[in-house]
Each structure stands twice: as structure tokens, then as C-alpha cells.
Amino acid sequence: MRIPNLFVTSLALCLVTALAWGQGGNNFTMPVEYHKLPNGLKVVLSTDSSSPTVVIAVYYNIGFRIEPKDRTGFAHLFEHMMFQGSNNLGKMEFIQLVQRNGGVLNGSTRFDFTNYFEILPSHKLETALWAEADRMRGLAITQENLTNQQGVVKNEVKVNVINQPYGGFPWLDMPQYANTNWYNAHNFYGDLEHLDAATLEDVQGFFKTYYAPNNAALVVVGDFNPKEALALIQKYFSPIPSAPQPAKPDLGEPRQDKEKRFTKKDTLAFRPGLGFAYHVPERNTPEYYAMGLLDQILVQGDDSRLHQILVKRKGYTAGVGGGINYLLGTMYNYNGPMLWMASLFHDNTVKPDEIMAAVDEAIEEVRTKPVDRATLDRAMVKLRSSFYNNLGGLFGFGRADLLACFALFDDNPSRINTIEDGFRKVTPELILKTAQEYLRPTNRTVLTIEPKSGS
Amino acid sequence: MNFKRCLVLLLIILAVSALAFSQKQAPPEGGTPRDFKLPPKTAFTLPNGLSVTLVPYGTIPKVTVSAIVRAGNLNEKENEVWLADIMGDLMKEGTTTRSAGVIAEEAATMGGTVNINVAPDLTTINGDVLSEFGPSLVRLIADILRNPLLPESELTRIKNDHIRNLSISKSQPGALTLERFRQMMYGDHPYGRIFPTTEMVQNYSIEQVRLFYRNNFGAARTNVYVTGRFDAKAMETALRQAFNGWSKGPAPLVDIPKPVAQKQFHLIDRPGAAQSTIYVGLPVINPADKEYVPLLVTNALLGGSFGSRITSNIREDKGYTYSPSSQISSRYRDAYWVEVADVTTDVTGPSLKEIFYEINRLQNEPPPADELKGIQNYLSGTFVLQNSSRGGIINQLSFLSLHGLKDDYLTNYVKNVHAVTPKDVQRITQTQIRDKDMTLVIAGDKKKIEDQIKEYGNVGETKK
Numbered sequence: 029m030r031i032p033n034l035f036v037t038s039l040a041l042c043l044v045t046a047l048a049w050g051q052g053g054n055n056f057t058m059p060v061e062y063h064k065l066p067n068g069l070k071v072v073l074s075t076d077s078s079s080p081t082v083v084i085a086v087y088y089n090i091g092f093r094i095e096p097k098d099r100t101g102f103a104h105l106f107e108h109m110m111f112q113g114s115n116n117l118g119k120m121e122f123i124q125l126v127q128r129n130g131g132v133l134n135g136s137t138r139f140d141f142t143n144y145f146e147i148l149p150s151h152k153l154e155t156a157l158w159a160e161a162d163r164m165r166g167l168a169i170t171q172e173n174l175t176n177q178q179g180v181v182k183n184e185v186k187v188n189v190i191n192q193p194y195g196g197f198p199w200l201d202m203p204q205y206a207n208t209n210w211y212n213a214h215n216f217y218g219d220l221e222h223l224d225a226a227t228l229e230d231v232q233g234f235f236k237t238y239y240a241p242n243n244a245a246l247v248v249v250g251d252f253n254p255k256e257a258l259a260l261i262q263k264y265f266s267p268i269p270s271a272p273q274p275a276k277p278d279l280g281e282p283r284q285d286k287e288k289r290f291t292k293k294d295t296l297a298f299r300p301g302l303g304f305a306y307h308v309p310e311r312n313t314p315e316y317y318a319m320g321l322l323d324q325i326l327v328q329g330d331d332s333r334l335h336q337i338l339v340k341r342k343g344y345t346a347g348v349g350g351g352i353n354y355l356l357g358t359m360y361n362y363n364g365p366m367l368w369m370a371s372l373f374h375d376n377t378v379k380p381d382e383i384m385a386a387v388d389e390a391i392e393e394v395r396t397k398p399v400d401r402a403t404l405d406r407a408m409v410k411l412r413s414s415f416y417n418n419l420g421g422l423f424g425f426g427r428a429d430l431l432a433c434f435a436l437f438d439d440n441p442s443r444i445n446t447i448e449d450g451f452r453k454v455t456p457e458l459i460l461k462t463a464q465e466y467l468r469p470t471n472r473t474v475l476t477i478e479p480k481s482g483s
Numbered sequence: 484m485n486f487k488r489c490l491v492l493l494l495i496i497l498a499v500s501a502l503a504f505s506q507k508q509a510p511p512e513g514g515t516p517r518d519f520k521l522p523p524k525t526a527f528t529l530p531n532g533l534s535v536t537l538v539p540y541g542t543i544p545k546v547t548v549s550a551i552v553r554a555g556n557l558n559e560k561e562n563e564v565w566l567a568d569i570m571g572d573l574m575k576e577g578t579t580t581r582s583a584g585v586i587a588e589e590a591a592t593m594g595g596t597v598n599i600n601v602a603p604d605l606t607t608i609n610g611d612v613l614s615e616f617g618p619s620l621v622r623l624i625a626d627i628l629r630n631p632l633l634p635e636s637e638l639t640r641i642k643n644d645h646i647r648n649l650s651i652s653k654s655q656p657g658a659l660t661l662e663r664f665r666q667m668m669y670g671d672h673p674y675g676r677i678f679p680t681t682e683m684v685q686n687y688s689i690e691q692v693r694l695f696y697r698n699n700f701g702a703a704r705t706n707v708y709v710t711g712r713f714d715a716k717a718m719e720t721a722l723r724q725a726f727n728g729w730s731k732g733p734a735p736l737v738d739i740p741k742p743v744a745q746k747q748f749h750l751i752d753r754p755g756a757a758q759s760t761i762y763v764g765l766p767v768i769n770p771a772d773k774e775y776v777p778l779l780v781t782n783a784l785l786g787g788s789f790g791s792r793i794t795s796n797i798r799e800d801k802g803y804t805y806s807p808s809s810q811i812s813s814r815y816r817d818a819y820w821v822e823v824a825d826v827t828t829d830v831t832g833p834s835l836k837e838i839f840y841e842i843n844r845l846q847n848e849p850p851p852a853d854e855l856k857g858i859q860n861y862l863s864g865t866f867v868l869q870n871s872s873r874g875g876i877i878n879q880l881s882f883l884s885l886h887g888l889k890d891d892y893l894t895n896y897v898k899n900v901h902a903v904t905p906k907d908v909q910r911i912t913q914t915q916i917r918d919k920d921m922t923l924v925i926a927g928d929k930k931k932i933e934d935q936i937k938e939y940g941n942v943g944e945t946k947k
Contacts, residue, residue: 056544078541079871080517116507120790120799125510127790128857130864149864151514158511179802179827183758187805187825191757193654251517298650329596330575330587340583346644373651375643406591413545413594413613420543423871 056416057445060431061254063261067270068242071261072431072441073254076424082250083424084156085145086164087432089245090238092216093139093364094277096230101218104137105181105226106234110144111135112173114163119173122159129155137216138356140363141436147423150251154260161264164244167235171228178223185217193296197477198303198371199355205290206305206473211279212365240271245435249424281307281365288473294480301477302380303371304387306466308352311363312438317450318462319368320359323352324407325399325459326390327370328414331406333390334370342386345372358418360430360447363437368466380476394463398456411451419444519867521893522876525715531731532703534884535722538710538876545594546617546711546718547873549609550624551881553735554699556603557673557815563691564679565645567699570633570692571599571606572641577632581623589623592616597627603674604815604885611873617713618721625725628705633696635689642684649678656760656825656926659751664762664821664924667747672740674814701732706884710873739816742766744920748939751926758804759831759927763838764821767915770813770886774911776899778820781911782811784858785845786822791858792841793822801837803830815885820916828928832935835923845912849905863897 061073095103113119126133131148144163146156189195200217207213246265248257284307294301309315327334327350334348350370352359359366374383399407418426427444435441465471524538559566575597576583590597593616600607608628610620652658662677669675707726709718744766768774779787786793786809797803807824826834869875870893883892923939925932 058542076542079867080519081867081871116510120795124790124857127788127861129513130860130867132865132868133789147868149516149519149867151516153513154511155513162508176799176802180798180805183803183825183827184805186757186827191656191825193651296654298654299647329591331584331591331596336584336587343640343643346648373647375647406588409594409613410591413611416543416545416613417611420541420545420872423868 055445055448056419058419058427060442060444061258062435062441063258065241065262065266067266067268068240069265069268070245070435070439071258072245072247072435073252073257074247074249074427074431075252075254076249076427077251079423080150080251081147081423082150082153082156082248082252083145083147083428084153084160085143085247085249085425085428085432086160087141087143087245087247087436088239089140089243089436090142091138091140093211093279097210097214098222099218099226099230100215100222101181102222102226102230102234103142104217105177105223106231107135107137107142107144108177108181109167109169109174109231110163112177113168113170115166115168116162117159118168122163125155125159131156138361139353139366141361141433143429143432145425145428147425153248153252153257157257157260157264160246161268164239164241164265165268167231169228169231174226174228174231178226181218181223182220185220185223189217191296193294193298193479194301194373194477195296197292197294197301198305198369198475201292202303202305202367202369202473202475205288205475206307206367207281207365209279209281209365211277212281236271237274240273241265241268242270243273245432247428247432247435247441249428249431279364284471287469289476290473291476291478293478297477297479299373299479300376300380301371301373302383303369303475304384304472305367305369305475306468306472308366308368309462309466311366312450314450314453314458315462315466318454318458319352319466320411320451321404321407321454322394322459322463322467323350323359323368324410325394325403327351328410333393334387337386337390338372338383344374344378344383344386348372360418361433363433376479380474384474388469391463391467394459395467398460401456404454404456404459408451412448415448521870524880527719529702529723529726531727531729533705533707533726533729535707535719535726536709536880537713537715537718538708538880539712539715540710540873540876541712544614544712545611545873546614546620546709546713547609547611547877548617548620548624549607549708549877549881550628551706551708551884552606552608552628552700553604553704553885554606555601556676557738558695558699558736559673559676561671561676562683563687563695564676564683565649566687566691566695567606568601569638569641569645569684569687570695571601572644573633573637573692574599574608574627574631576634576637576641578626578630579632580630581626583637586623586627589619593620595620597623605881614712617709618717621707621709621718621721622725625729628700629726629729631696633689633693638687638689638692642687645684646681649681649684652678656753656756656758657823660760660762660924660926663749663751664764664922667749667922667924668742668766668819669740670743672742673738674740674742674817698733699736702726702729703731704733704735706881708877708880710876737815742817742819743922744917746919746921748923749925750929750933750936751924752929753926754928754930756926756928757828758825759828759834759925759932761824761826761831761834761838761923761925762821763835763921763923764819765917765921767811767818767820769816769818770882770888771816776896777903777907777911778811778915780855780858780862780900780903781845781908781916782809782820783862784850784855784908785809785841785912785916786838787811788858788861790861792845793838796837796841797824797826797834801830801833803827803834803837813886828931831925831927831932835936835939839918842912842916842918845909846916847909849909852905855903855905855908859901859903862900866896866900
């Protein structure tokens, strides 16, 4: 086995304070150290002494997109299994360990990763690293634990989808209608029968393949000493063996050339819902950055074009929400085909066609003439402001999320310090060109939620 | 895969499984704790009674400004439910010098939006922008607070939006259950009125909205908080200029409820529901009580954390539910404890049985010192987190202000958490979490659950 050299990409703590007062010309930068262990584990360290806490995040390069075809919902069910016991920590012991050391924890399953994180007082860094390494090394799961979590996950689907009006709208529904490739278009929460069919062998097989260190990134953000942290990480994670990875399936979506419309009946709802989605440009291309700014112009904030026309001028709805990777993440934390989506609730007296005509009015404007400089500048300020909130979100977890995704998907976590440049390069002409191709009516899917009559 | 590597892998697998049978390793303890000090603050009060608190925090180049006014749904009369919310939305529709469009664009140009949130006791006007725009944000928020136009032209649209939101809320099992729970506990008090009727909203006039503003808004009821990275001098100057001269306004309304503490039960029938939504709880001591911190500790151990007893039981042991939790919900001189859970329909009765079992167990025996110690560490850890974000710091300071608590509530919090003994937890459970005095509301499929829940008494019922 070839052993890659450890390397450090940048160390820029001193710049943080200096640049915080920049008038918008400079990127806000933060320290990023990047290492790879001999077993392939990617390690990112980023210090911040705002508070004496530390975020430990482990990201596995396996999301619900590529779960087994006869086991929909399995990536997410498996996420639950990671809390059910490892070699040295029995059921509930992982959770109790974090809590009794003053921390909080969670995990989540998204399109292209499953993550696990703890936020703890910084002196408990070693405790958390040991525990994460323990469950990366191996699970100790019984049939009883699996059955229990099948029950919990089915209750999760019920409380979020089955027993709720608008359950799954638009975040779970829209990818299923808008995409054509199974990997992008199946039910990510899982059919209840598929959840029931999962076996202990499935769990062990999935773990062995996808939860290997060479398919993962470990990120530490917060108030800690990087040298000490790296030594601990080497101590606990280096002995874990890597595993061969299967080839990634073809995730490609064909270019859509005809508008699609669907109606879903919802017997729990009293008011109609309307959602629409467009396939977005490939990640990290110039058009991708333009799409990020179009998102700001069209749907983010009270000044956005869709808010102004749908809420203020027409009074169709109290609010329109939307975004790239809407409700399942951000425009930064996925790796494959993606949608830009927006949705709203309206009255029975207004027809979806009327609303779509108003949507078209706003969209056609950006497709037919270049946006003015003031609009583009405002979009850039909004984007930076929301990016900084990402960085600071959840006590440093937001920063860890970006670092982990840039390590896993781009092998370059330092992108966190240069990504603003990609947006700055966007011109009104590129916005126009991007809108013309990607905001075509023929590139979109419209989904209406039909409520039960009355009320 | 070649054979040699296969063998290596096999050996590793064998070694790992062997490890599983050998004695378990204990987790490493970690290093020495670092000091946590609350971020230092600067506070001053203007001659008109408006108080200002500035807290520099963090490295992210953003600043949050929140103006929190002691007014909310508490100030609504019986036929004015949501009038405070409608007024709040109308405040964004223009001032004497700025149109709604200008407000939206100005905020966006700073990298933010102005949000107005109405709660029972407090109305918050809040913005979060890039650091360099802090003083501009102060001026914008002050203008909205002091000079709202409350234009009649937008009233019909805003009322329609609320009628639509009302209809959507009334289709959600959680909202329906909370509404009934509050009604049963607070009766005619404003805290018991979660939703208006459609007709009520339709009838609101612009005069009512404007009167509500005049009667309830003013400098003496307002705290302004600034957190994040900012130029302290420039912010102080902007704050003084923007808020000096605002009229003092009325003194806060004090209207303390007398919530019902007795066994009551109500079923909201939702035929075909896959889950039953459960609210079960009772009035408890409020944050001004000296035993409030012991109550917080008790709650975290009983049902208020992932590792708590009720959650371990009905989620991690039985798999009845996904996100059960108990909480203490507080308002001015008022609080209740409640356990909330959405459980699979056919285990509605068994879920309740386990919830009461865990309450009774904690009444009957003090928790092991170890378990309590774990919860105390958890609360001290999360206390640091609660004070480690721009929004979190504002929440903490606003909590102190509303409940009339001194800074020592925060500075002594960790010490007070650790002073709680197992016997205290048992006593607090006995005196505060009294199962015989609880209000229980369930929204679920009556046909399937009524036999399971007979023992909880006579069923008051609504059809949904």
C-alpha cells in the first residue's frame, strides 16, 4: 500500500481578525489544515477560539442517492444504526457519553453523504475522537436494536410525511418528479416495506463497504491545538483498515426539454400548494456560481423578485421559500445533479396557472435582459452574508460541514477561503446566459398539491 | 481483490470480533477544562427608558441587532387574537419616510432582512447583517419601530395571509393539540388563545391595528441588543441618535394567569391518523422561582434530553416514536412542564403508560448520583453553547430581562446546576411533575385508541 505524505495546505489564523473589517473586496478567511492518513482518511482541522468548544464531524461519502435499489431508505436507516453500539460502546452509551461530557450530537443523511457530529467542551476532544474511531472500526448490532430502529425510523416517516399535511412537499416529492435517473429520483426516506425488509447482513455489508476510512472525512473545528489533535487522530484512526470502494454509478440526468406537471392529492391539507423546480448547472462551473446569485435575486429575502411579485404585488401567498438543494442542504453540500426549487401555499380561489404566469414574469425578466449592477451587487452581499452564517452556524458545525464536503467531493477543503471569488467573477452577461439555459420553462417541473375540498 | 489482501482483511475482521468479546475499553477522559466566561457586555439606558446592551462576540464578520418590545399576544383582548401578529407584519409595510420596497432593499443591501416575530410576552424586530452595516441597521430598525405607517392599503392582503396560515395550522396535528392543551390550561387568559377565528381576522380594522401599536409600543418597554463583531463606538452613537426622543410609552401590562392544575383529558378525533399526537403536562414554578434551576435539571433527566429516561424508554427501547421530548415552556411569571410525543397509533396506550411509569419512578426513588452527574455535565456544556452564538446571547439576556433576573442567574447557573442532589430531583418531581394534576390532550384515531386510553378518564372530544 502506498503511503501518501502528510501535507498542510494553509495556516492563516492571523488573517481572520485583519480581514473581518474588509469593505467587501476581500474574502473572509479562516485557518485550514488538511491531512490524509495512510488508510485514506481525510482530516481537516480549523481553529476558532470564539468559545471553549469543539466540533467533531465525521462525514461518510455515502448518501441516500446511491443506496441499494431494493432497499430504499437504507442509507438513512443505517445512520440510525451508528448510534446502536460499537465494540466498546453499547446501545445508548455513545449518546450518554457525549451528554455526560457536556455535549450535543446528531447525525443526518443527505444526497451525497451521511454525517455524524458532536459539539463538546474543547477538553473533551479526545473522548469524542476515541468514540468516533470506535464506531468507524466496527459495529456491534443485534437484531433487537435493528428492529427497534426500524420502528423509530417508521415513526420518523409518519411524523414528517404520512401524518402531516404537505408531508414531504416539496423536499421529498420534487426530486422524485423532476429527475429521471433512479439514483436521483427514488424515495429517499424509503418505502415502509423496504425498511421492514432490512436485515443484519444488509447492515454489516453496507458498513464494511461505505464506512471505511478511505471513504470518509474527519473535521475538527473550534478551540483546540492542531498538533495535539492530529496526534490523537493518528492514534485512534490510523489502525482502522481501508476497504476497496465500488465504482460510483452514473448519476447523470439527461437535459430536460419539456416542462413536466404533476398533481398530488393530499387529504390532510386544506389549502393548495405549488412547487416548481429547475435542473441547475454542474457544481463549480461558472454557471453554477451564476445560479447561486440568481437564487439570491429571485427568491432569497423580501427584496427578491418572486417575493415582490407573488407576495407583495399579487398577494397570492404569505411567503415563497426556495433554494438550491432546498430544505435538504445548501448549494455547497452535494455532489451530483441538483434542483433549484421554490414553493408556496395559496388559496383555492387562485389557479396554479395564474401563479405560474406571475412566476414567468419574474423569471423571463432575468432571461431577456441583463441584471443591473446594483441588483448584482446586492445579490453578492446577500450571498456573502448567508455564506458567513453557514460558516458560523451551529457553533462551528456549519464550517465543519463545508470543510468536510470540500474535502470529500473536491479533495480541497481550502476552497472555503476562495469560494467567494467564484461568485465575484460572475457578470450580468453570464447571469443572462445561465438563466436562458437553466431557467427555461422546458427545464422545469411543476408540482401542485390538491387539498381535500372545503375549509 | 487478490488473495493476500483478502487474508489480511480476514485477520483484521477476526481480530475485531475477538476484541468484542474481550473486556471493553473505557473512553479517555480528555484534558483539563478551559475556563468559560460569559462574553463581556456594555449596557446603558437612554433618558426615555430604552435600554441597550452590546456584546462583542465571535470571529464571523456579522452583527445582529434585536429590538425586543414588552408587548405581544398577551396584550390582545378576547376578540383580538393575532392582532399583534398582523400589526407586526404591517410594520414592515412602510414608515413615514421609507416605503416597504425601500425597507426590503435597504436590508438586502446590508446582507439581511428585517424579521418581526410576535410571541406571547414579546415582539422582536431583528436583523442580521455584514458587520460594516451595523449602524445603518440600527437606523432602519429604529425607524420601523418609531414611525410605522401601518398602511390600510396592505391590510386586506396581510389579513388574507393570516387566514390562509390559520387554515394550514388547523390541518396540523401538533398545532391542534397545542391549541387545545393551552385552552384547557389557561381558559380565558390570552395564553390560552392560540388561534383566532377566520371571522375575527376578517373584522380587524386599521384603526384597531394602529391603536394596538399606540397602546403597546414605546421606549420604556424596549430593550435593544447588539451582538457579533462591530465598531462599539459607531454603534453606540447610532443607537443614541436613533432612539433618543422616542416617547416613553406605556408601562408593561402585567396579567399573570392562574392555570388549571387538575386532571383533565381531551381527545381530538383524526380518523385514519397513523400516529397519536400527545401533549401531557401541568403548570410548574416559573423562572423567577429559586427552584427553577433544579426543575431544569429534573426535566433534562426525565424527558428533556436525548439520553433522558422517557426518551430512552419509548424511543430507544420500545421504538414507539421518533422525537419525544419534555420541556418547560415559560412566560412572565408563568410556566408549564409538558411531554410531547407523536406515537404510532396502536401503541398510544402503552406510550402513555411508559411516560407515567417514568414520572412515578422518579417520584418514588432518587436517581443514581452517576446519572444525575451526567445530566449536570450536559446542562453545563449546553449552557456554554447557549451563550456561544449571536442569537443565543440575545436570548439569554432577553430571558433575564423578561423575568427580572440579575446577571447572577447566568454567572451562578453552572454552580447551581451542580448543587442539585438526587433527593432534590425526587422532591421536585413529587412537588412539580404531579401526574394526578395533568392535562392530557391526544389527537388521534378515536376508534383505534379509545380502548387503549380508557383509564385516563372521561373523554371530552372534538371532531377534526
